[in-house]
Amino acid sequence: MRVVSGIQPTGNLHLGNYLGAIRNWVRMQDSMKPGSTCLFFLADLHAISMPHDPAELRSGTLEMTAALVACGIDPAKSVLFNQAQVPAHAELQWLLNGTARMGWLNRMTQFKDKSGKNREGASIALFTYPVLQAADVLLYQATHVPVGDDQKQHLELARDIAQKFNNDFCSESAPVFTLPDPIVPPEAARIMSLRDGMAKMSKSDVSDMSRINLSDDADTIMKKVKKAKTDAEPLPSEKAGLGGRPEALNLVTIYAAVTGESIDQVLSRFGGEGFGRFKPALGELLVETISPISERFNALKQDRESLDAILARGAAKARELGGPTLNATYAALGLVRG
Ligand code: TYM
Numbered sequence: 001m002r003v004v005s006g007i008q009p010t011g012n013l014h015l016g017n018y019l020g021a022i023r024n025w026v027r028m029q030d031s032m033k034p035g036s037t038c039l040f041f042l043a044d045l046h047a048i049s050m051p052h053d054p055a056e057l058r059s060g061t062l063e064m065t066a067a068l069v070a071c072g073i074d075p076a077k078s079v080l081f082n083q084a085q086v087p088a089h090a091e092l093q094w095l096l097n098g099t100a101r102m103g104w105l106n107r108m109t110q111f112k113d114k115s116g117k118n119r120e121g122a123s124i125a126l127f128t129y130p131v132l133q134a135a136d137v138l139l140y141q142a143t144h145v146p147v148g149d150d151q152k153q154h155l156e157l158a159r160d161i162a163q164k165f166n167n168d169f170c171s172e173s174a175p176v177f178t179l180p181d182p183i184v185p186p187e188a189a190r191i192m193s194l195r196d197g198m199a200k201m202s203k204s205d206v207s208d209m210s211r212i213n214l215s216d217d218a219d220t221i222m223k224k225v226k227k228a229k230t231d232a233e234p235l236p237s238e239k240a241g242l243g244g245r246p247e248a249l250n251l252v253t254i255y256a257a258v259t260g261e262s263i264d265q266v267l268s269r270f271g272g273e274g275f276g277r278f279k280p281a282l283g284e285l286l287v288e289t290i291s292p293i294s295e296r297f298n299a300l301k302q303d304r305e306s307l308d309a310i311l312a313r314g315a316a317k318a319r320e321l322g323g324p325t326l327n328a329t330y331a332a333l334g335l336v337r338g
Contacts, residue, residue, distance in 0.1 A: 003143070003145070005021060007041075007043060010060055010203060012211075015201060019185070022071050041083055041086075042081070046129055065307045070293050071293055085311065086322060088323070096138070096329075105128065134154075134157060146183040147183070162179050163179060176329055191257070194209060194229065194250075196229065198246055211224075214297065235248065238271070255281075
């Protein structure tokens, strides 16, 4: 098993990232069998696809490293690094640009969402971003890629690119690339904004009240949960009763994802209750879950030297692991390299 996944080091690590992806990273890391490897990286090369501040990107990369370690990613068990220290990601992207099709990229919903009405003014990097993402996982022969629901389309594209490359340039008995499978948690694939149950919880939302950050203190978490948008109805006793109530569904989903229960199990306890009782219970649960993470995060983020050392060690290992696939790709394409 080869587990690979990444996160952009922009903004704060929030509850959607944690429940949708990072918690699964930690679980997969902790249940690895000998011979299997987990690689987790900060997608700093992806971050330059949108307008950004270089100083913030540098400190964001170190802070996100601290946040991942605080969540339980152990640099002694997993390979933890940032893309910019492993040039093979960018090299492989270029090699795969010959295989990726314009039509495939034109269908990517994230490009449409992020470029909005300003398509002509969007960066080329934003358009070709999914090819870099394909390179990120194909470079390491990833078999499993733990992600939230919003990344499934990018993973499908990675599979299409791998398949076409293998068909076009490899013999059937010696394909260069492995087709990766996305691993999406059934209960928390898409955590929604606390201000709008139809929008994804996101780092880029202008309102900090829309998300719970893993660095928030107890008072802030409680305040955000209490102010979360809801409706005036009491909670139903079964999931079907949450139809057409996206904000209520989101809060119950968060509760269920954190405790590991089903939505129906949560509703069997809270059905008939109003949000006046449910919100404080959810707030306390989140404080209990997040406080130990934010304490570790605050201690770790001060120690820039250790964080730099973690990334340097991880990058050295990643360069070693990615080397054979990069070489095989150059060779398959007939590129002469001395
Ligand atoms: P990013 O940085 O937006 O998010 C990191 C991970 O968190 C998940 N996620 C969510 N899950 C549930 N609910 C939400 N509201 C929510 N918001 C974010 C994302 O699905 C993701 O798993 N393009 C990627 C980074 C990336 C990557 C890769 C991932 C670059 N290369 C290769 C996997 C493999 C991104 O921007 O994720």
